[in-house]
Amino acid sequence: MTRPLLMLDVDGPLAPYVGRPHRRPEGYLTHRLPVRSWQERQRAAGIRRPGPLRVWLHPGHGPALRALPYELVWATTWKEEANQHLAPLLGLPELPYVDWPSMHHGDPDGLHWKTRQLVAWAAGRPFAWVDDEIEPQDTAWIAAHHPAPALTLTVDHRCGLRPADFAALTDWAKENAS
Numbered sequence: 001m002t003r004p005l006l007m008l009d010v011d012g013p014l015a016p017y018v019g020r021p022h023r024r025p026e027g028y029l030t031h032r033l034p035v036r037s038w039q040e041r042q043r044a045a046g047i048r049r050p051g052p053l054r055v056w057l058h059p060g061h062g063p064a065l066r067a068l069p070y071e072l073v074w075a076t077t078w079k080e081e082a083n084q085h086l087a088p089l090l091g092l093p094e095l096p097y098v099d100w101p102s103m104h105h106g107d108p109d110g111l112h113w114k115t116r117q118l119v120a121w122a123a124g125r126p127f128a129w130v131d132d133e134i135e136p137q138d139t140a141w142i143a144a145h146h147p148a149p150a151l152t153l154t155v156d157h158r159c160g161l162r163p164a165d166f167a168a169l170t171d172w173a174k175e176n177a178s
């Protein structure tokens with residue numbers, strides 16, 4: 001049996017973010033990470049000596065993800081830096097990652113910039129995509145253009161992945177086992 005792919009976004013599902021006056025969600029720990037790509041963006045924005053990036057991570061997420069019947073894949077702008085900085089803190093092994101040919105571009109059909117690239121990367125394999133920015137047009141486009149089952153799971157960026165999300169992923173994998 002081939003496991004479906006689990007395409008994982010970071011900012012939102014694994015690293016929630018909230019505006020003031022909201023607080024860090026329960027169960028998360030604060031980390032300050034010297035993320036090179038983020039520091040480069042800070043420098044480009046005129047900050048001469050950027051400090052580390054503050055990230056909230058849930059220590060239970062790594063074990064919970066590893067227990068899912070999926071092959072995990074980073075589908076995030078963090079790319080290889082997800083393995084470098086996040087995998088050890090979450091308790092995940094080094095994972096394959098989508099090396100986006102292009103990021104944050106516009107789309108003629110109003111799709112998320114990841115949508116077409118994820119379908120191409122999956123190359124016909126069943127997959128679940130977990131992200132905080134999925135819109136109905138992305139789900140519809142994937143259903144029309146991906147030849148295998150696909151689940152799009154939109155996560156609230158203020159809360160990150162919750163037990164109900166893990167339950168939904170488990171149920172979908174069971175229903176679509178091949």
Ligand SMILES: [Mg+2]
Pocket residue numbers: 009010011012013131132133
């Ligand atoms: Mg995100």
